[in-house]
Amino acid sequence: MKKLNVFPEKHESDQRDFLTLLEQTAKVHGETLLPSRRFERPLWGEDFFNLTSSKHWRDLNDVTKHAVLTALGQKVLQEAYFIECAGMAYAGKMNLASTSREERQFFSFVGEEETRHLRMIESIGGFSTAPEQIPSFALLIGEIIAEATKPGHLLLIQILLEGWGLNYYKTLAKSCFDETVANVFKSIVKDEIRHHSAGVVLFRDVTLSNSDAESILSYLERLISMVKIGPYTVCQEVSQYVGFQGTGDFRSFLHETNAVSVTAGKLEIIGHLVYKSLPRTVSDELTHNGTLAPLTLPEMTDTLAQAILGIAEPA
Ligand SMILES: [Fe+2]
Numbered sequence: 001m002k003k004l005n006v007f008p009e010k011h012e013s014d015q016r017d018f019l020t021l022l023e024q025t026a027k028v029h030g031e032t033l034l035p036s037r038r039f040e041r042p043l044w045g046e047d048f049f050n051l052t053s054s055k056h057w058r059d060l061n062d063v064t065k066h067a068v069l070t071a072l073g074q075k076v077l078q079e080a081y082f083i084e085c086a087g088m089a090y091a092g093k094m095n096l097a098s099t100s101r102e103e104r105q106f107f108s109f110v111g112e113e114e115t116r117h118l119r120m121i122e123s124i125g126g127f128s129t130a131p132e133q134i135p136s137f138a139l140l141i142g143e144i145i146a147e148a149t150k151p152g153h154l155l156l157i158q159i160l161l162e163g164w165g166l167n168y169y170k171t172l173a174k175s176c177f178d179e180t181v182a183n184v185f186k187s188i189v190k191d192e193i194r195h196h197s198a199g200v201v202l203f204r205d206v207t208l209s210n211s212d213a214e215s216i217l218s219y220l221e222r223l224i225s226m227v228k229i230g231p232y233t234v235c236q237e238v239s240q241y242v243g244f245q246g247t248g249d250f251r252s253f254l255h256e257t258n259a260v261s262v263t264a265g266k267l268e269i270i271g272h273l274v275y276k277s278l279p280r281t282v283s284d285e286l287t288h289n290g291t292l293a294p295l296t297l298p299e300m301t302d303t304l305a306q307a308i309l310g311i312a313e314p315a
């Protein structure tokens with residue numbers, strides 16, 4: 001069977017007939033268009049990205065700060081867009097894997113909801129939806145959807161990622177400057193709560209084989225390492241303007257932005273979800289491997305400095 005394409009290309013705009021039918025269908029399903037935003041401006045502020053108490057940040061001028069916050073907001077939307085895109089494929093895959101008519105009904109509804117999420121985020125606009133812009137976190141989610149088995153799907157996508165996503169979307173809604181955008185995230189959260197709960201319920205009937213557990217652990221390690229690295233996107237944007245004077249200077253920026261404790265908080269949420277859902281022997285393995293332990297400040301400094309161009313001292 002041909003491998004599932006989680007992120008298909010956008011339809012050619014000259015295929016008008018099909019696009020018209022799609023728009024008609026969206027309308028029949030109750031879609032109302034969001035008022036378009038007239039200009040690009042930040043949707044989340046410096047406190048959302050933990051920049052407020054950074055001296056490096058305060059030293060930037062207002063125009064630069066505006067540009068960085070706008071770009072960070074675009075990246076938030078871009079990641080959410082591609083994750084919802086993956087959500088549509090996920091619903092389709094779970095639909096086909098359903099073992100009862102009721103389960104199939106549920107995933108058909110989920111498919112519609114993920115489509116609505118995608119279209120709402122797309123209508124906010126101001127970010128690129130080009131395939132080469134797919135963030136690495138979304139790409140990994142796509143890989144899990146295409147390749148994991150049903151127990152892995154339930155646990156990794158529905159329980160963990162949707163559980164994590166709804167916490168994250170709640171904070172996005174709470175801190176957003178724009179009421180319309182905040183309402184988009186609030187409405188998505190309502191659906192994600194049900195998706196997450198269904199994952200918890202369906203996973204109760206699953207007996208994990210050793211190979212399922214092994215594959216879940218290896219995906220978990222990759223997912224967690226992407227969180228554990230720290231505020232990659234913020235550092236990448238800020239570094240374009242700050243011009244860090246080597247890794248010592250960069251380390252003080254991470255210190256000012258509480259990068260280690262903020263990241264530790266995120267790892268704690270993931271750990272909580274993992275322990276709540278996985279058999280104890282499996283989740284204990286993550287703890288024993290140190291996967292859930294946060295990096296120290298020097299470790300985070302080195303890891304991020306190596307990942308972001310222009311921070312590490314020239315050899
Ligand atoms: Fe969604």
Ligand SMILES: [Fe+2]
Nearest residue numbers: 087162192195
């Ligand atoms: Fe969902």
